[in-house]
Amino acid sequence: MKTADNISEFTIYRLSIYKRCLEQLERENMKTVSSKEFASRFGLNSAQVRKDLAFFGEFGIRGMGYPIGTLKEQIMLILGLTDSVNGMKRWKTVVIGAGRLGAALLRSQDFLSAGFDLIAAFDKTPETSDYARQASSGLFESPVPVYPLKQLEETIQSASADMAILAVPVEEAQEMTNRLVNAGITAILNFVPIQLIVPSAVKVRTVDVVAELQCLAYHLHSEKLRLQAQLPKDAA
Numbered sequence: 001m002k003t004a005d006n007i008s009e010f011t012i013y014r015l016s017i018y019k020r021c022l023e024q025l026e027r028e029n030m031k032t033v034s035s036k037e038f039a040s041r042f043g044l045n046s047a048q049v050r051k052d053l054a055f056f057g058e059f060g061i062r063g064m065g066y067p068i069g070t071l072k073e074q075i076m077l078i079l080g081l082t083d084s085v086n087g088m089k090r091w092k093t094v095v096i097g098a099g100r101l102g103a104a105l106l107r108s109q110d111f112l113s114a115g116f117d118l119i120a121a122f123d124k125t126p127e128t129s130d131y132a133r134q135a136s137s138g139l140f141e142s143p144v145p146v147y148p149l150k151q152l153e154e155t156i157q158s159a160s161a162d163m164a165i166l167a168v169p170v171e172e173a174q175e176m177t178n179r180l181v182n183a184g185i186t187a188i189l190n191f192v193p194i195q196l197i198v199p200s201a202v203k204v205r206t207v208d209v210v211a212e213l214q215c216l217a218y219h220l221h222s223e224k225l226r227l228q229a230q231l232p233k234d235a236a
């Protein structure tokens with residue numbers, strides 16, 4: 001089996017998708033699945049699926065396909081969601097900016113079930129932040145504490161936080177990134193529409209909804225151009 005070091009970023013992303021699909025098959029009590037069946041069931045490219053799964057070696061059973069539970073376990077090991085000694089691994093995550101977006105992320109239960117513990121949030125104005133105001137309603141069972149920025153470094157280090165989610169205004173993003181890196185954070189999920197500058201040892205993944213919409217706009221636009229090009233000249 002290959003290690004996480006020599007798998008491309010795109011493959012790693014697809015593995016996370018495959019894991020979700022395998023969980024769905026498990027819920028349907030399926031035990032094995034062929035790469036072809038798996039691809040057609042979830043609208044995936046079967047050659048790509050075969051190529052990606054080849055990273056895990058030859059543990060597909062000839063004529064029966066892949067054992068679903070074992071494949072999922074292997075993917076979880078590769079993704080660092082479990083380790084072979086302690087089982088399920090938890091990743092301590094902090095959220096920077098507890099405004100509208102930060103509050104929505106902090107309210108979500110999806111992170112917990114996926115292995116990510118949101119242990120703390122930080123905000124320039126913690127008491128009046130959206131999340132702190134929502135939490136003060138008493139509706140959340142165990143609200144995530146929102147700390148002032150002066151406690152950032154100490155809290156991150158004493159809690160041994162692993163990663164950070166960035167949801168601050170654009171003009172604050174680089175400075176907060178520098179502080180996170182200096183505090184020892186080496187993995188950042190960035191929601192801010194800005195290209196962050198970080199040392200090579202720090203991994204940043206940016207979620208950019210506008211860029212995604214622009215990709216869709218491009219596809220709609222190019223399809224329209226393609227259809228126009230097919231029209232007879234006088235109908236165009």
Ligand SMILES: NC(=O)c1ccc[n+]([C@@H]2O[C@H](COP(=O)([O-])OP(=O)(O)OC[C@H]3O[C@@H](n4cnc5c(N)ncnc54)[C@H](O)[C@@H]3O)[C@@H](O)[C@H]2O)c1
Binds near residue numbers: 193
């Ligand atoms: N990627 C996406 O899909 C997506 C979607 C929505 C918003 N965003 C981006 O996320 C960011 C937050 O958006 P929002 O709508 O939640 O804004 P918001 O104004 O509601 O919240 C921003 C929060 O950050 C706090 N803040 C300001 N400076 C800070 C600092 N230095 N450190 C910590 N906290 C600080 C503010 O007090 C506020 O609570 C923006 O950059 C926005 O462009 C991205």
